[in-house]
Amino acid sequence: MSQLFQPFKLGGLSLDNRIVIAPMCQYSADDGAATDWHMIHLGHLALSGAGLLIIEATAVEPEGRISAADLGLWSDRTEQALARVxxxxxxxxxxxxAIQLAHAGRKASTRVPWAGGGQVSPAEGGWQPFAPSALPYAPTEVTPQALDAAGLARVKEAFVAAARRSMRLGLDAIELHAAHGYLLHEFLSPLSNRRDDAYGGALENRVRFPLEVFEAVRAAVPANVPVGVRVSATDWAEGGWDIEQTIVFAHELERRGCSYIHASSGGLTSAQKIAPGPLYQVPFAQALKREVTMPVIAVGLITQPAEAEDIVASGKADLVALARAMLYDPRWPWHAAAELGAQVRAPNQYLRSQPREFKTLLKAASD
Structure with a gap:
């Protein structure tokens, strides 16, 4: 019996299986508002048979967008647009x-990837980025403004407000983005956090603001709604954030009622040295799994059903998250179920699509 296709409880949320669709930036919003692209993109992923779909990094304030085309959830307009989808x-x-709530920090105000990426300065029509310290991501980029006490309070309240909007939308879970070099990750890493106040220096200080944001969001939503955190387990750079510090952070999150931890890596510094390959981030999930009791999600070039099955069956992680593999094959869970002898839910309109050799593959979505 496939372990990948066994049901799973994520806090108060019941999942049909252990397959998660990871959040993937689409750079297709209209001043933060979801568009028809999101209807198409999320719509077909919703028919994939996966256990959970996480909406892309969603900025909690306009200045927290990676690009001007990022999805946001900071106003009635952005809330209503997402409600339609x-x-x-x-x-x-x-x-x-679920939805991933995020703030880009010093990596904000960039061009979309297909326009070459790169930061857009305020003089070019961009905006002033914020960060823990006045240290740019790269020497040629705009120096971010270090957040003062009022700025910290504003950002924390923006996360809380977005979480409340998420609940009004009926979303099933919230993931806080503390990975990939964005704001909460910037507080964690000694490479980007050079503050000399209660939020910088020692590890206990660097984790303080991300933990405060988590606590505020956790308190703002019902107890049965899972609130998890995505982390970069390492900066892949000398003197940076690493798996040992991530484990300490994970313990602190767990003590505060964190529902799961989603283990990615990198993104904080242009000096990172990564050699990506199949399953290259799974050891980080495995290390966290040994240390915490909350569920752990593994991610990172997981493409083959047998790989995903082994990760779950061997206890390396509780769930697996796919991103690029799902874009390439939006029916990946169907094909994995066929290979592993399992079943997935499918819309009634698609039930006739079952190949004859897999007559019991699809079950009605209403089951």
Whole structure:
């Protein structure tokens, strides 16, 4: 019996299986508001048969966007636009939907990837980035403004407000983005956090603001709604954030009621040295799994059903998250279920699509 396709409880949320669709930036919003692209993109992923769909990094304030085309959740307009997309998903799919709330920090105000990326300065029509310290991501980029006490309070309240909007939208879970070199990760790493106050220096100080944000969001939503955190387990750079510090952070999150930890890596510094390959980040999830009791999600070039099955069956992680593999094959869970002898839910309109050799592969979404 496939372990990948066994049900799983994530806090108060029941998942059909252990497959998670990881959040993937689409750079296709209109001043923060979801568009028809999100309807198409999230709509077809909602028919994938995965256990959980996480909406892309969603900025909690305009200055927290990676690019001007990033999705946001800071106003009635952005909330209403996302409500339209979620309404369509809920009509045709039972998949639980989570949202990743984020702030880009010093990596804000960039061009979209297909326009070459790179930061857009305020003089070029961009905006002033914020960060723990006045240290740019790269020497040629805009120096961010270090957040003062009022700025810290503003950002924390922005996360809380976005979490409350998420609940009004009926989202099933919240993930806080503390990875990939964005604001909460910037507080964690000694490479980007050079503060000399209670939020900088020793590890206990560097984790303080991310923990305060977590506590505030956790308190703002019902107890049965999972609130998890995505982390970069290492900066892949000398003197930076690493798995040992991540474990300390994970213990502190768990003590505060964190529902899961989602283990990625990198993104903080242009000096990082990464050699990506199949399953290259799974050892970070495995290290965290040995240390905490909360669920752990593994991610990172997991592409083959047998790989995903082994990660879960051998106890390296509780769930696996796929990103690029899902874009390439939006029916990846169907094909994995066929290979592993399992079943997935499918819309009634697609039940006739079952190949004859897999007559029991698909079950009705309403089951």
């Amino acid at each position: 979620l309404g369509a998903i809920r009509t045709y799919s039972p998949i639980p939907v």
